[in-house]
């Protein structure tokens with residue numbers, strides 16, 4: 696049962712949820728369901744092989760979208776696609792290096808070929824690398840900038856050209872783009888730039904009915920951060936994991952860290968008509984770490 700059918704079943708009292716069915720029926724009007732539905736829409740998600748991108752793709756598919764999955768990691772893409780298909784959705788796997796403009800353009804062509812139109816494009820692919828400013832090399836700057844900044848820029852450009860009926864572009868910034876931290880200057884710089892690219896693109900593409908927004912996640916438990924407590928042999932250093940999660944949780948007034956779901960739900964809001972009057976904004980699912 697996809698997300699929309701599930702909501703309807705709950706509203707009809709058939710999902711065995713134990714909810715007050717009369718009340719749910721009143722609340723889950725057709726307008727409310729369709730405001731969060733992506734049924735009949737084609738959505739591209741980059742970085743879809745892992746973490747936030749994978750969860751966003753699965754969530755968009757649950758909301759009814761045909762998803763087109765871009766990433767460097769073909770095996771990871773196949774695993775995401777298998778989850779989408781198992782949930783009754785449709786997924787197209789399109790291996791893509793987002794730092795390469797021609798590959799990003801090809802991803803847009805593949806999406807339009809798969810769905811006949813393009814409605815949603817989420818630029819999630821990203822990398823992180825630490826270095827002290829005094830030690831940074833051109834390679835450090837290139838490696839991060841090419842994926843995070845160029846990759847997002849080419850994604851916005853390709854989506855802006857391919858969205859013929861309006862649409863929603865969602866970029867991924869970071870709480871790190873607002874909170875200075877030692878050794879993260881290059882990553883943080885790209886994420887701050889993505890927030891401003893989002894505003895520039897919203898101004899430029901709005902007249903074509905294309906909304907451009909970003910999420911700026913706080914610390915989210917994905918393979919990107921799991922590397923902090925994974926030993927070179929692949930085993931998990933449980934003490935390091937517990938310490939890191941405790942440290943990051945303590946920075947949030949909510950006393951916890953995020954899961955990929957928390958980011959995917961925010962992205963679904965930005966993808967769907969529920970946010971139809973929202974553009975040029977950075978939504979910060981960060982547990983209040985930056986306000």
Ligand SMILES: NC(=O)c1ccc[n+]([C@@H]2O[C@H](COP(=O)([O-])OP(=O)(O)OC[C@H]3O[C@@H](n4cnc5c(N)ncnc54)[C@H](O)[C@@H]3O)[C@@H](O)[C@H]2O)c1
Pocket residue numbers: 741742743744745746747748765766767768771791792793794819820821822823842846867868869870871911912913914915916917918919920
């Ligand atoms: N996890 C966090 O705490 C956190 C916080 C703030 C922002 N973010 C951002 O969220 C996004 C997703 O991160 P995640 O935590 O899911 O990380 P992740 O490492 O789990 O996933 C990143 C994905 O990007 C893909 N990728 C890397 N380079 C690529 C390239 N050149 N072309 C195509 N794909 C490429 C990787 O293969 C991987 O599948 C990133 O932009 C990251 O900066 C993450």
